[in-house]
Amino acid sequence: MAVSIETINALLQDVKDAAVLAKEIKAEARITIATWVSEVRGEERTQRFNDVYWQTETPITIIGEMCGLTVIEVKKFIQPHPSGVHCDGCGISLLASSREGRRDLQSYHKRGRRFSFPSLCADCKAIKNDNDRVATLARNETEDAATEKLKNMPYNDYLKTAHWKRVRTAALHRSSFRCQLCNRKRQLHVHHRTYERRGHEYYTDVIALCDECHAKYHDKEVSK
Ligand SMILES: [Zn+2]
């Protein structure tokens, strides 16, 4: 196809015409919506406001302009609307107070299903928060009780616990299975530098020592 200045001018004229047409259609749409909303009064009018707001994407400023109302006045007419999302706890329909809110609820629900975050109504949310708090308390109490038990049991029993075996193995790995005083690979003991945190030791509380160094260590402590 041969392109000429005439072709370009004709195209530009089409763009202008389309813009004029769009303006006319917009004006017609505004009149149509304004008439539809304003031709009734009272509850019926509120219902139509809500239908326009919830079932079309008409910007709220345009709705106001069309009906001679400010945005705040329009918002007073908007009623909570089903978001299409239901509470994962009790199944009731979750209401949105704005289109943005509805979008948020829907996208949260979509993501939530992937990561198993539930969408919850206010009541179920409160119940869940309570349950979570109780579960955390119970877990902390169990942990505290376990630590307390480890702290107070006879030392020989303590050395047989799964907890001590974990601490001991970790210390041996950290030292690469060498004595941390003389660096030899001999029979290793894991020595408590302090018993202050027995049952919940810091890794600096224990040290890997060969049997010789361990013996010296204890001699020195005794002779002091
Ligand atoms: Zn619920």
Ligand SMILES: [Zn+2]
């Ligand atoms: Zn050693």
Ligand SMILES: [Zn+2]
């Ligand atoms: Zn020791």
